[in-house]
Amino acid sequence: MNLMKSLIPAAAIVALPQMGLAQEAAATGETAQHTQYILTSLLFLMGGFLVFWMAAGFAMLEAGLVRSKNVAMQLVKNIGLFSFAAIMYWLVGFNLMYPGDGWTITGILGAFSPTSLEPVGLDGVETDLSYASVGSDFFFQLMFCATTASIVSGTMAERVKLWPFFIFVIVLTGVIYPIEASWQWGGGWLSEMGFSDFAGSTLVHAAGGFAALAGAIVLGPRIGKYSKDGKVVPIPGSNLALATLGTFILWLGWFGFNGGSQLAMGTIGDMADISRIFANTNMAAAAGAVAALILTQVMYGKVDLTMVLNGALAGLVSITAEPLAPSLFQALIIGGIGGVIVVYTVPLLDKMKIDDVVGAIPVHLIAGFWGTFIVAWTNGDASFVTQIIGFAAIGIFVFVVSYILFSILKATVGLRVGEEEEINGLDMGELGMEAYPEFSKG
Structure with missing residues (x-):
């Protein structure tokens, strides 16, 4: 009897986990959906404010790589482009990019309408609990839209007029980017074809690079960048x-x-995958920086800091198309080749007399192609041919539309500042203020 009394509590303790599992198994599907809805919404919000912080990164990178007489102009452009993007993505961009069943032209052109959020609190309102809140999704996707415009800003620095640039940003963030992104992320024709771009090596980075390339060609190089003898x-x-x-x-x-x-x-699997993505992303950036560091030492006899910085960024762009599938070693190779690409393509652009102030075209366009193409190496569901087709389709669309728009702006309101303004600096010419007034003469 005493033995039985002692065994009963022990059995109860042993049974507790099983009871908990049974209760968990008996839990309604609605409870699991609530948990998924909350955690995925939280992921979007946390990821979104991290990507928002990239706006500060672009601003500081560009401010450091332009001359002091143009720093304030770059800062205005960066805070302005993000703000215009936020408004335009609400006004038309989000629904144009994610039309659901509301395609204007199926698989090609979404719906032109403003974004609406859920009611406050969602009390008594049916909503899709299998995904995330509309507010968190909109917030997260907006950051990618603004990033595309940031890429253009650096390439066209030191000679572009402020308001024509903002006009382009309005069209880019409201129409151009959402249309091409809808072809993949919105369930459009590229998605149906099997094109793969996990986080946007092509949809965001190469698209921004193609727009920047069009702008640099129409705008022309800075005064004094290329001498008469080439x-x-x-x-x-x-x-x-x-x-x-x-x-x-x-x-x-x-x-x-x-x-x-x-x-x-x-789910546990999602969390493990996110951790893997973080590790691969970091590895690719480190490999890109090291590759550029070693290569510039070998080629020029000294390390070039600007190349190392862009090497890290190229490594990041390269892994963005597929940061989940690779092993750490594969991520190292992918990112390292991205760093090599930068070192070789920056001088190649100069030979073509395409003046890219911050090196955005090699980093975002060329490394973006490499990252998109190499997806098929680690992702068995992707095809090298399909990856090239998707990259070419988005590149042609963005470049042609951007080139036409820049040409129209150049022929109408003017795209480039006057020679005197460019020589004296855009801070005074366009803004009437300087970032570093204590260093000015007089």
């Missing part, structure tokens, strides 16, 4: 400390960029 004249930036800070901020923000693109955090 030599490249280096134009050093004003503050490499700021540029380095900007790179680290972008590196940090990229964890939200790639990690948030898992688009789910409701």
